[in-house]
Amino acid sequence: xxxxxxxxxxxxxxxxxxxxxxxxxxLVVALGIVVVLFAAVVWGVGALTGARxxxxxxxxxxxxxxxxxxxxxxxxTCRLVFxxxxxxxxxxxxxxxxxxxxxxxxxxxxxxxxxxxxxAEKKDKVRDDDSRFKRLDSDDAPTLQQLQEQEKERVExxxxxxxxxNDDVVEKTLPPNVKIEVWTSKQKEPAKSGVAYLYFFPQGYxxxxxxxxxxxxxxxxxxxxxxxxKTKIFAEDLEVPRT
Numbered sequence: 662x663x664x665x666x667x668x669x670x671x672x673x674x675x676x677x678x679x680x681x682x683x684x685x686x687x688l689v690v691a692l693g694i695v696v697v698l699f700a701a702v703v704w705g706v707g708a709l710t711g712a713r714x715x716x717x718x719x720x721x722x723x724x725x726x727x728x729x730x731x732x733x734x735x736x737x738t739c740r741l742v743f744x745x746x747x748x749x750x751x752x753x754x755x756x757x758x759x760x761x762x763x764x765x766x767x768x769x770x771x772x773x774x775x776x777x778x779x780x781a782e783k784k785d786k787v788r789d790d791d792s793r794f795k796r797l798d799s800d801d802a803p804t805l806q807q808l809q810e811q812e813k814e815r816v817e818x819x820x821x822x823x824x825x826x827n828d829d830v831v832e833k834t835l836p837p838n839v840k841i842e843v844w845t846s847k848q849k850e851p852a853k854s855g856v857a858y859l860y861f862f863p864q865g866y867x868x869x870x871x872x873x874x875x876x877x878x879x880x881x882x883x884x885x886x887x888x889x890x891k892t893k894i895f896a897e898d899l900e901v902p903r904t
Contacts, residue, residue, distance in 0.1 A: 711879025729890030
């Protein structure tokens with residue numbers, strides 16, 4: 662025969678065990694909620710302070726300086742390529758990467774002038790060299806047109822760009838909520854979407870440029886000196902230079 666006191670003790674233990682187990686479950690759920698709320702707070706604070714934009718500005722300034730030095734030391738023209746999504750596109754990230762030409766190529770309209778100068782220089786050398794001048798009169802000698810085509814191929818080959826990277830210059834993908842705008846002295850207004858370029862030349866100079874790194878209402882403006890490549894970061898939205 663089982664005494665009533667024993668049954669009562671067992672029932673009390675079961676109730677305590679049930680309460681204890683439920684408390685552990687509640688603790689796990691509570692911890693999960695705390696983690697989610699903490700992550701949301703951290704993300705919200707980062708958006709309010711523009712922490713990711715500030716960090717990206719510092720990284721970009723270092724990349725600009727490193728690519729400036731690489732172009733000057735290697736004797737090659739390099740450029741920073743920005744891929745900018747549409748302003749309202751919140752899913753496509755902004756990226757940048759570096760490219761370098763095989764030689765000291767020029768940019769834009771200057772290529773035609775460079776080609777003309779190279780052709781004129783080649784023509785003068787042919788006329789000054791008697792032996793070469795005689796070969797031009799022979800059937801086996803290259804014509805002036807052929808020499809011009811060869812020089813054209815040389816310049817165009819030097820102007821072809823390929824991807825470049827080292828320890829200090831790497832491809833970067835920004836968080837989707839961090840946007841970039843790029844202005845150079847050849848532009849009237851900053852580029853806000855599409856592809857933008859910032860060139861670095863082997864003579865030790867770059868284009869006069871400004872880059873805006875934005876996150877929400879927070880803006881950091883980078884100004885690049887054309888003669889030294891020095892980059893300054895301002896925690897404000899600077900206007901486009903008008904002079």
